[in-house]
Amino acid sequence: MTTIVKFSETTGQPPVILLGTSHRATTIEQRERLALSPLALEALRCALKNSSAIAESFVLQTCNRFEITVIGRHGDPSPVVRELLLLHHNISPEELNQLFFEKRGSAVLSHLMEVCSGLDSQLIGETEIHGQMKEAYQRAQEFGSLGPCLHRILQKSFQAAKWIRTHTGVGYGMVSLGNVAVDLAQRIFGEEQLRSLRVLVVGSGQVGRDTARAFAARGSRHPIVLTSRDPLKAAALAGEIAGETRPFACWPQTLHTFDCVIFCTAAPTALMEAGPVTAAMRQRPARPLFLLDLAVPRDVAPEAGELDNVFLFTFADLAEHANRNRKGRHSEVEGARQALAEKAANLWKSLQSRNLQAADMRHSG
Amino acid sequence: MDSLERLMFLESAVLYTAAFFIGLGYVWIGRKPPTWLLWPVLWGAFVLQSIALWNRGLAIGSCPIGNPFEILQFVVWSLMIIYGIVGSVFRRSLLGFFTAGMAAGLSVFSVLYPALDAPGERLFGGDSRVEAHAALAIFSYGSFGLLALTSAMYLLQNFSLKRKRFEGFFRLLPSIFELERVNGRLLGAGSLMFSIAMLFGASAWLEPDLQVPVRKLFFALTAWFGYVVVWVLRSRQILLAGRLAWACLMLFFWSMATLVPVEQSRVAHPENPVDSQHVP
Numbered sequence: 001m002t003t004i005v006k007f008s009e010t011t012g013q014p015p016v017i018l019l020g021t022s023h024r025a026t027t028i029e030q031r032e033r034l035a036l037s038p039l040a041l042e043a044l045r046c047a048l049k050n051s052s053a054i055a056e057s058f059v060l061q062t063c064n065r066f067e068i069t070v071i072g073r074h075g076d077p078s079p080v081v082r083e084l085l086l087l088h089h090n091i092s093p094e095e096l097n098q099l100f101f102e103k104r105g106s107a108v109l110s111h112l113m114e115v116c117s118g119l120d121s122q123l124i125g126e127t128e129i130h131g132q133m134k135e136a137y138q139r140a141q142e143f144g145s146l147g148p149c150l151h152r153i154l155q156k157s158f159q160a161a162k163w164i165r166t167h168t169g170v171g172y173g174m175v176s177l178g179n180v181a182v183d184l185a186q187r188i189f190g191e192e193q194l195r196s197l198r199v200l201v202v203g204s205g206q207v208g209r210d211t212a213r214a215f216a217a218r219g220s221r222h223p224i225v226l227t228s229r230d231p232l233k234a235a236a237l238a239g240e241i242a243g244e245t246r247p248f249a250c251w252p253q254t255l256h257t258f259d260c261v262i263f264c265t266a267a268p269t270a271l272m273e274a275g276p277v278t279a280a281m282r283q284r285p286a287r288p289l290f291l292l293d294l295a296v297p298r299d300v301a302p303e304a305g306e307l308d309n310v311f312l313f314t315f316a317d318l319a320e321h322a323n324r325n326r327k328g329r330h331s332e333v334e335g336a337r338q339a340l341a342e343k344a345a346n347l348w349k350s351l352q353s354r355n356l357q358a359a360d361m362r363h364s365g
Numbered sequence: 366m367d368s369l370e371r372l373m374f375l376e377s378a379v380l381y382t383a384a385f386f387i388g389l390g391y392v393w394i395g396r397k398p399p400t401w402l403l404w405p406v407l408w409g410a411f412v413l414q415s416i417a418l419w420n421r422g423l424a425i426g427s428c429p430i431g432n433p434f435e436i437l438q439f440v441v442w443s444l445m446i447i448y449g450i451v452g453s454v455f456r457r458s459l460l461g462f463f464t465a466g467m468a469a470g471l472s473v474f475s476v477l478y479p480a481l482d483a484p485g486e487r488l489f490g491g492d493s494r495v496e497a498h499a500a501l502a503i504f505s506y507g508s509f510g511l512l513a514l515t516s517a518m519y520l521l522q523n524f525s526l527k528r529k530r531f532e533g534f535f536r537l538l539p540s541i542f543e544l545e546r547v548n549g550r551l552l553g554a555g556s557l558m559f560s561i562a563m564l565f566g567a568s569a570w571l572e573p574d575l576q577v578p579v580r581k582l583f584f585a586l587t588a589w590f591g592y593v594v595v596w597v598l599r600s601r602q603i604l605l606a607g608r609l610a611w612a613c614l615m616l617f618f619w620s621m622a623t624l625v626p627v628e629q630s631r632v633a634h635p636e637n638p639v640d641s642q643h644v645p
Contacts, residue, residue: 184526186540187522187526187531187536187538187540187541188526188540188541188542189540189541189542190539190540190542190543191540192543285602285605285606286545286602286605287542288545305527306527308605308606308607308608309541309606311526311527311541313529317529320529321529
């Protein structure tokens with residue numbers, strides 16, 4: 001069964017809206033609270049798909065953002081999406097208004113293009129978001145929540161991101177988070193010690209894996225140790241960087257033997273409180289401990305970073321450091337934004353003129 | 366002090382100050398002071414100071430540590446010697462700039478107050494054991510001076526890492542691990558030299574005809590005891606990291622403060638020619 005999307009009778013515009021929240025408007029604590037578990041995320045996707053007011057939907061959840069883009073079936077879909085957000089995030093309407101932003105019409109297109117190009121990322125110009133959006137796109141396609149309108153918008157966003165990378169200097173001098181982490185390790189341990197560091201990676205998140213690769217690329221004398229709830233993922237990365245794997249249950253007992261611990265799990269609560277870190281430091285009081293918490297929600301309690309000789313950095317700290325490292329990028333970013341705004345305007349005109357039909361992806365059975 | 370010698374001390378102080386401001390200028394714009402510019406000025410100051418101290422030693426017929434002016438100059442000279450040894454570890458850091466700052470501060474202070482170099486009784490009469498004690502003790506202060514600098518650098522780096530401030534000046538600092546290690550070595554070397562100095566001194570103090578004012582003895586012993594306690598605590602890994610840096614910094618200020626009773630005693634007891642406790 002297909003349903004014709006009713007474009008605004010006065011303007012002829014497709015009823016596209018985006019409700020979201022990101023690192024720009026929220027603290028890490030708030031984002032931790034707003035992050036949905038995989039099960040809750042699936043439940044929200046189902047609810048969006050089953051809503052009679054929504055023709056197409058696309059959900060994007062990363063460490064730093066949560067966004068829902070929808071095409072309404074009969075006019076403004078915003079109230080329905082808001083209601084679902086209240087329900088699934090368990091927040092009050094006031095909090096929703098405070099933490100979430102809403103974009104409509106062509107602004108949605110510009111926004112998606114900027115997000116996909118990394119211009120809206122905490123680490124400006126990063127390319128990981130492109131992959132995350134593609135994954136979310138594939139997931140939505142498999143789930144059947146995309147129609148021709150969102151499909152076209154997202155495809156154009158991917159193309160725009162590629163154009164930005166090849167035609168502007170936004171990605172020039174891009175400092176990867178891995179290299180920033182190695183730079184910080186150097187400031188803690190010094191250049192000479194860098195190759196002697198004992199590194200542990202807890203989890204198998206993408207950013208953590210990139211960071212582990214950056215450490216491995218420096219030619220560490222000791223094999224990088226990997227541990228994950230998913231032993232296959234840990235083994236795959238270990239094979240790639242000539243590392244070692246350890247059972248997930250064992251790593252807290254051996255914390256004191258490592259100089260640098262990278263956390264990148266998807267655990268819903270902190271894995272490491274300050275107490276075990278204090279105990280580990282008693283066994284290595286003269287040697288600093290570098291904790292890199294790249295997970296959202298965080299894996300390490302912030303109090304651990306207040307301990308003497310313990311240096312705790314989060315994803316946001318690394319991103320800020322990397323952004324500062326890139327001088328003269330401001331004009332490039334502004335130029336890229338303008339170029340994306342033009343592309344979004346063209347796409348918007350195209351959508352209006354075609355008066356696209358959005359597919360109702362609900363299965364009749 | 367003859368005019369040529371005084372001129373050399375003055376020129377040396379000016380050059381130390383110039384080195385400091387060169388470093389400051391570069392740090393201000395977020396860059397490391399270039400060695401080719403900083404070192405000739407810094408070591409030029411050191412050479413002039415060495416010649417002046419040598420002349421002073423020849424003139425008085427002993428090690429030039431007989432009054433607060435000479436002690437300050439000798440501390441700066443020792444600081445530069447220790448920097449020459451340790452500085453190579455921190456090739457890419459700001460240690461030269463910090464050393465220039467301390468050398469400038471102490472040497473300018475010493476030349477600005479002629480009273481510190483006023484003619485009077487020498488602090489360390491002519492007893493070779495007392496002179497050896499004093500020279501070693503003051504040399505250990507060069508080590509402690511550098512320790513105070515590396516401790517300050519440790520605290521700044523610690524602040525930058527804890528508060529996530531990575532910009533300009535902070536990124537030029539050495540690593541936490543290197544600073545902690547060098548702090549331990551400087552503390553050990555300084556405490557050892559100071560302890561040997563105290564042994565030399567003690568062998569002289571036991572002589573019945575030597576009267577040592579209790580106040581000065583108290584100040585000297587507290588400084589020595591403080592460093593030894595900190596050294597022992599550090600060796601046993603009880604006092605480390607930031608707390609060690611704060612302890613070393615405070616101990617150095619305390620040691621410098623002991624110069625005041627040294628000078629007061631010299632003025633108050635000009636008849637007492639041998640006073641081995643006057644080491645700051």
